[in-house]
Amino acid sequence: MRKLLNLSVAALLLAGGVYLYAEDEHEEHEHHASSFVAKPMSKQExxxxxxxxxxxxxxxxxxxxxxxPKRSWDKTMNSLNNHFGTDATLDPSDHKTIQNYLVSHASKNDRMTGMGGEIAMRISETPNFKHEHREIPKKMxxxxxxxxxxxxxxxxTKAASGSYREREIRIPNYGSWE
Ligand code: HEC
Ligand code: HEC
Incomplete structure (x- = not known):
């Protein structure tokens, strides 16, 4: 049993994706957790x-x-030489691999684009994100x-493994969110 558990955690880490995110309806997080199945990845993936x-x-x-969404990643990848005031340019082969990876795993949810038809380059400026985080006081x-x-x-605390569950949130100097 223990071994099985460890294996599924490893699979999650390697999945490199988000398994608890509201792709469709942001009010239905609990369903996503149980419906998630980590797909095995190939060596190349x-x-x-x-x-x-x-x-x-x-x-x-x-x-x-x-x-x-795709168009956000395309915009980001096509402007890496001027990326939020830094130069994040990649060599052409890595650039192609990473752009393909981002685009093929991009959100299909249009509500994740910016307001006013603009192509969002920040996750933190998408309407979805703002909605999820609207109750957090600025000072935090x-x-x-x-x-x-x-x-x-x-x-x-588990963002690196693609998990954004509420019980895993610890706001520095304030603690858990509940
Ligand atoms: C040389 C440093 C550097 C590298 C390398 C880099 N970035 Fe960034 N990135 C930044 C900075 C600086 C910001 C702005 C961060 C902030 O506002 O706190 C940023 C912000 C972002 C944001 C917006 C985050 C948000 O929601 O506010 C995205 C998305 C992003 N980067 C994607 C990428 C991608 C994709 C790559 C790889 C191709 C990459 N970055 C590589 C420096 C970098
Ligand atoms: C200052 C702390 C903080 C930062 C930084 C932060 N979040 Fe959050 N996030 C929260 C809190 C708190 C909630 C729960 C809000 C609520 O329920 O009212 C939340 C909710 C979420 C949710 C919804 C989870 C659920 O099950 O309801 C997602 C997804 C999420 N955040 C992703 C992100 C991503 C991606 C980033 C970075 C681009 C980020 N967050 C940055 C604090 C933060």
């Missing part, structure tokens, strides 16, 4: 996730591709141990 985490996790948390976000909503993993 694992290598791609590791490449993504290494390259796009160098300066910040490696955001799961499921949090933005701007404090030195978090800085901005871009730092998902500072509050979501």
């Amino acid at each position: 694992k290598a791609t996730v590791l490449l993504y985490q290494k390259e796009c996790g160098a300066c910040h948390f490696a955001y799961q591709p499921e949090f933005l 976000v701007t404090q030195a141990d978090v800085k901005s909503f871009a730092n998902c993993a500072s509050c979501h």
Whole structure:
């Protein structure tokens, strides 16, 4: 039993995706947790996730591709030389691999795009995200141990494994959210 449990956790980690996110209706999180099944990954897919985490996790948390739609990732990948004030340019082969990975796992939910028809480049500025985080007092976000909503993993303790469950949230200096 224990072995089985460990195996499924390992599968989750390697899945590199989000398994608790409201793709369709944000009021139905509980259903997503139970309906999730980790698909086994091929060696090549694992290598791609590791490449993504290494390259796009160098300066910040490696955001799961499921949090933005295709056109957001395309826009991001087509402007890496001017990426939020930094240069995140990749070599052409890695660039292609990562863009394909992001696009093929992108959200199909149009509500994840920005307001006013603009293509969102920040997850933290999508209407979905704002809705989920509307009750969090500003001081909990701007404090030195978090800085901005871009730092998902500072509050979501299991974010790296793709889990955003409420009971796993610990806001630095404030504690759990319940
Ligand atoms: C050289 C450093 C660097 C690298 C490498 C880098 N980024 Fe960023 N990225 C940043 C900075 C700086 C920000 C703005 C962070 C903030 O506002 O706190 C950012 C923000 C983001 C955001 C918006 C987060 C949000 O919701 O507010 C996304 C999405 C993103 N990066 C994707 C990527 C992807 C995809 C890659 C790999 C191709 C990548 N980044 C590589 C520096 C980097
Ligand atoms: C300041 C802490 C903080 C940061 C930073 C943060 N979140 Fe959250 N997040 C929360 C809290 C608290 C909730 C629950 C809000 C509520 O229920 O009212 C939440 C809810 C969520 C949910 C819904 C989970 C559920 O089951 O209801 C998702 C998904 C999520 N966050 C993803 C992200 C992502 C992705 C990032 C980074 C781009 C991020 N969060 C950054 C605190 C944070």
